[in-house]
Amino acid sequence: MAKSEADLSSLFVRKATGLVRAWSVWDAFIYATFSINLVTLGLYIFSQMYFLEGGMLPTLLISAVFILAECVVYAALVAVMPRSGGDYVWQSRILGGGIGFVLAVTGWWFILWLWVPLYGDMLRHIFLTPVLGILGAREAALWFGQTNAGMFLASLLVCLIAAVYIALGMKWYARIQRISFIIGMIGLLIVFGLLLFGNSQSFQAGLTNRASELFGAPPDVYNATLAAGETAGAVLPLTGGTLRAILLAMPFIVFFNLWPNWGSTLYGEVRGATDFKRNFWGMAGALIVTTLLGVVFFLLVSKTFTWDFYVRANGAWWNYAWGYTDQAPPLPIWPYPALLAVFMTQSRLVQLMVVLMMSFWWFGWSGTVFLSSTRVIFAAAFDRLLPEKVAEVDPRTRTPIYALLLMVIPSIIVSALFSWNVFNFRSLTLDSTLVIAVTYLGSTIAAILLPYRKKDLYEASPIAKYKVLGLPLISVAGVVFAAFLIFLLYLWLFDPLELYGIGLKNTSSVVFMLVNYLLATAIYWGFRLYRRSMGIDIRKVHQEIPVE
Numbered sequence: 001m002a003k004s005e006a007d008l009s010s011l012f013v014r015k016a017t018g019l020v021r022a023w024s025v026w027d028a029f030i031y032a033t034f035s036i037n038l039v040t041l042g043l044y045i046f047s048q049m050y051f052l053e054g055g056m057l058p059t060l061l062i063s064a065v066f067i068l069a070e071c072v073v074y075a076a077l078v079a080v081m082p083r084s085g086g087d088y089v090w091q092s093r094i095l096g097g098g099i100g101f102v103l104a105v106t107g108w109w110f111i112l113w114l115w116v117p118l119y120g121d122m123l124r125h126i127f128l129t130p131v132l133g134i135l136g137a138r139e140a141a142l143w144f145g146q147t148n149a150g151m152f153l154a155s156l157l158v159c160l161i162a163a164v165y166i167a168l169g170m171k172w173y174a175r176i177q178r179i180s181f182i183i184g185m186i187g188l189l190i191v192f193g194l195l196l197f198g199n200s201q202s203f204q205a206g207l208t209n210r211a212s213e214l215f216g217a218p219p220d221v222y223n224a225t226l227a228a229g230e231t232a233g234a235v236l237p238l239t240g241g242t243l244r245a246i247l248l249a250m251p252f253i254v255f256f257n258l259w260p261n262w263g264s265t266l267y268g269e270v271r272g273a274t275d276f277k278r279n280f281w282g283m284a285g286a287l288i289v290t291t292l293l294g295v296v297f298f299l300l301v302s303k304t305f306t307w308d309f310y311v312r313a314n315g316a317w318w319n320y321a322w323g324y325t326d327q328a329p330p331l332p333i334w335p336y337p338a339l340l341a342v343f344m345t346q347s348r349l350v351q352l353m354v355v356l357m358m359s360f361w362w363f364g365w366s367g368t369v370f371l372s373s374t375r376v377i378f379a380a381a382f383d384r385l386l387p388e389k390v391a392e393v394d395p396r397t398r399t400p401i402y403a404l405l406l407m408v409i410p411s412i413i414v415s416a417l418f419s420w421n422v423f424n425f426r427s428l429t430l431d432s433t434l435v436i437a438v439t440y441l442g443s444t445i446a447a448i449l450l451p452y453r454k455k456d457l458y459e460a461s462p463i464a465k466y467k468v469l470g471l472p473l474i475s476v477a478g479v480v481f482a483a484f485l486i487f488l489l490y491l492w493l494f495d496p497l498e499l500y501g502i503g504l505k506n507t508s509s510v511v512f513m514l515v516n517y518l519l520a521t522a523i524y525w526g527f528r529l530y531r532r533s534m535g536i537d538i539r540k541v542h543q544e545i546p547v548e
Helices: 005-011 025-035 038-047 056-080 087-094 097-134 138-146 148-168 170-197 200-215 221-232 243-257 262-269 276-304 307-321 337-342 348-369 371-382 401-419 422-428 431-453 455-459 473-494 507-533
Strands: none
Touching (some): 025 276, 025 348, 038 097, 038 170, 038 243, 038 276, 038 307, 038 348, 056 276, 056 431, 056 473, 087 097, 087 262, 087 371, 087 431, 097 138, 097 148, 097 348, 097 371, 097 401, 097 431, 097 507, 138 148, 138 200, 148 348, 148 371, 148 401, 170 276, 170 337, 170 348, 200 221, 221 307, 243 276, 243 431, 243 473, 262 371, 276 307, 276 337, 337 348, 371 401, 422 507, 431 455, 431 507
């Protein structure tokens, strides 16, 4: 029997969330494209893969095929239950409240604190250091790019910028995204043009002149970088590599492209979210476009910089940044491809304008560090698993402000730990992906079971008609994506070749993840017992689809 309105209002914090459907599916597509950002996440993780032996092109393409199954799974879940909170809502209603809360809170709340210094690292390398260098402020540029304090200040800027974006509300962030997307795409096309019409000789000349002039690199920076990269063990090929080597590169590249579903927690605020095809193409379109841009980028880099130089420059930088050598790299900045491309021009104005346009990939994307997470926190509070105050929504912007504060304040602490490498925090970079992958696995299992555990809900949904050999499409896609996630998790955790650094042999990684999961478990049971003392059974809350 359906619950009465009075019954439901006693289960949830109030009769309606207070959130509004402020986004179109086009806004969701742009958000998905930013979430698998070639210029920020992509260039950042590509540069750290220098020691792997699987070809970058096949690794990118094969990983994208598996991630298409993820797009099917999440588009279908959204179509069945388009609610703010995404993974938390689906898991808690299909697998159980405790599982849903622990997996979603750890994957969407706690681990995103670790992402803030990663966003900060990208901010300084993609915007602060290049812009300051071009403007002639060499010492400030190198301070941001090379020091722990510079990284921490960049992380504080991340908190400030992302908090302002989200506090403005979904409508304003959608506008910021659209403008940033257009400007960023223009900048990327200009960079592609510079690489297309440039050549290795013009690049070497530009690097020698501009790297010395702007950042104090030695006159033989090109050859010295090649030598330093060789010493660092830079071997990553563009193509080729055995299938085994390609598969071993997957756990790195998914740091960048595993996230076309990043906006799934926001679909309670997206118009037309019950349309499975539109959801799918919003996510899959972002994945396909970004993958094609990645292919073009790789080919143009190989043509102009030469692939050998690009890989060795990355190796020289990270070998020093990770403390494997005390010899500073000849190129004293992170080898940002857009900056290297504009080195082929002599005009400071052109250099500045292109770097500024490319920085819009960061500025349009930066809100993703908190936005999706605030909706998971909000949804948990709406279910009474956090204080009611956390579920409050600003009446003007429709933003859960207190949920936002629960992201910002802890992120500052984690950023300090990461910036100064306290407790070996910098070794935890891939934990940021591993923990979210565990959350995705929970939702993928929920998707596989949905047609059987919630049969009435499934059969009444728009996805019921999609079958593969008589089996529900959501379940088939779920099995494919679950297998991919389990493969990734095995490599991360057991790490037989010691490639990823976050496995069971890394005590800091194990302790960090255990503390997060135990904290989430403690919060769940604490609030479940507290609500029981008030006469509210949390188990009954999780038997109902949350109101809108």
